[in-house]
Amino acid sequence: MSRIFVAQYRRRADAQSTLDGVLEHLDDKVTVRAGFVVLPENAFASVDEGPLPTALRDQALERLAELARRRGSYLLTGSWAEEGGPGGGLHQVAHLLDPSGDVLAAVRRPVDDQGRTVTGDDFPVVDTEHGRVGVLLGPDFWLVEPPRIQCLAGAELLLVAGSTSGTAIDSQHAAVWGISTLNTVGVAIACGLDAPSAGGSGVAVPDGFLAWAGTQEAVVSAAWDLDHLRHLRQPDLRFQETLWFGLWARRPDLYTSLADGRSPSGVTVEAGS
Template sequence: MLTASSSADSPAPGSVRVATAQFFSGEDVDANLQTVVGYMREAAAAGARLLVTPENSNRVRTFADRDDCFAKSETIDGAFVSGIRAEAAALGIFVVVGVDLRAETAPHVNIAQVLVGPTGDILHVHHKTVFWDYEYTLFTPGTKQLEVIDTEIGRLGLLMCADGIVPEVPRVLALKGAEILCNSLNSRGPDEMRVHEPLRAIENHVWHVASNTVGGPADGYPWTGGSQVISPLGDILANAGETDEGLVWADITPATSFPKNLADIGLLDDFRRPDLYAELVAPVEAHAVDYGPVADGAPSRPLKVATLQVSWYHAQSWTISRAVGQITYAAGRGAQLGVLPELFCFAPGEVEADVAAAAALSETVLATITAAAAEAGLWVVVNLVEADGDAYFSTAYLVSGGGEIAAKYRKAHLSEAERAWATAGDEFVVAETPVGSIGLMIGNEIWLPEMARILTLRGAEVIAHPTSWDRVEAATQAATERTEENRTHLVSTSRTDNPAGIGSQIVVADRFIPGQPVALMRYPTAIWSRTGFEENIFYELDLTDAHSKVQGFHLDPVGTRNPALYDSFLESVVNA
């Protein structure tokens, strides 16, 4: 059994020690209670004030049907929860435990988390709102409003597993002032530890304590563990690994969840645009997106895309000529859509130094790119500086294969540095074109789940993304997540001199196919290039795949949202 700590013997002043346990719960509920109690005692002995345990800590889900699930699930005043309450009071600690709880009427059962305080009182019960696949056949999704619980150790927000596969639940909790996300999981997916959990911490600037089931029968697909404590910057302070049962803990400072100052971006409140997010709280049926799987026999709709990885190198004239060469070369390789990097023709710092000159040059470059696109017959996305009166915009242009401006998007979300020279746009763009429905996104907007979600709800099949990765996780976590949570293709072309030092990337909206490995159902395929020089990715996407929104037989991470719970998307962060 694993026991580990990343911290000193006693927490520093202003910090609190939090613990997460991972184990496998069998069919013996009494034995499972003793397992939880054992970890509570171990956590308390280590000086932890909070312990988080996995989803369904009470019992493995070997249920025949809904009626069987109801008969074998717990009640809030039953022996399992009562035992945890008594031990919490004896130890004086907070516990967040995952329990499948009967609803008032059969055969409904809620997948729940129970927050028990150090006096043994039940402080909150969270009902999981989004399910993983088979869970829809046994349980009833929660419809309770999401709450943040103010405690002596910090403000706690509760979520469970697939609640974090979608961005809405953790975002709402953060907007309501959560300092610590307590996440109980029952997952076999490698994406939880690697993508969902750290990204939800980073994009919401919040502490994240996650506890997942581990192991299981030797001849079965294992639960993946990976229980961990994550900082608002995405740093992993403690991790229990993917194979062994055990407890880990770390010291955290909940108050540092505020101010929500995102690295290289600035304050989250200044970056977000709640005035543009009304679509996120509209009814599910109000949107253009197709939900669920595609029909059997639906024809393929191939689109050959290319990352045109070139940015300022040696001189502006050389850089521009290389972009024209990339367009010609990509068309010769059969590409139909090419994406150039963020502000590709400018040296770092050049736009900020003289935005008027940058806008003037951009007019010339746009004319050059449109002429090259027309000659090659290639659709091209290019990001340049646009002048409009006294205002300047970071604008992505979608140039048709005939050399026309088919659409343009003025970047709506600006970092602190960008606000020094740019004006924010006020409209998101999905262009209906002969080569597909193309959504436009620029640079660090990859960190905003609101952005890709709205483009998806408007029917985007491909999101074209000129960028300059600001950190490795922008590609490995944020970009991956945007496709996983939306099932929309993403083509990100990065500057060769990007701060992260990594290449461009295409993330594919893999269509669910019965028999598909769980990992692929959840963790979309990504194709990478190297960085620092002109290297393209040429890839044939199937646009029909972007209309298959399911990750399994039942889970549609777009269609299973519950907008009635998301009013906070239209508000600013509740600060400390």
């Protein structure tokens, strides 16, 4: 059994100070052989400040890779703004590092003219010794389809570099558990404490929250029991042991009807109905 560590913090006066402070805190809190470490969206600077300087971006990747190597963990770097990539312009980018410090997966999303991160249609899922893992940014996580798509691709744990809304943190707290329950998946979400995000980081499984940071600076952790998650997904048609198989089970024969806008009875389904 491994552990998941989720970092929640306020950014310091500048990106370099934030990086230094976060690495010092993680080095103190994250134990050897941690399974996963997760950082939030806008990990070191707001996207409003423009792209992270190249030298600082490279330093962040190298120092986080060194932490992954020292602790033998998979590490989601959180996201930061970079110039370039497909189509040019500003992008939010997050990397999943493996225990050797190499980039195992990356998520890249354009930033629009209003400074908002755009959703995408590529949702990486990778194999690790701690289970099959999906990587998401916040704008995708809060939609129904991306987590479901990753779970259909076999994801057993979702690592999310996210953010919350200060006016809806209780609802979003409930939604994290709801996403975990309806997909029978573990969720480790890191959210910052700088406006408009208001914290609410944690680790959830269908049984409930294993750890939750509330609205305070913290590195929270929880045991990750892959065998238990797989048990919840086992067929149990009489529901004698678990409830969740009924939520995890699928009827692929209905997908065509959903895709072409018709219900199984042939009635047209209007958008938003």
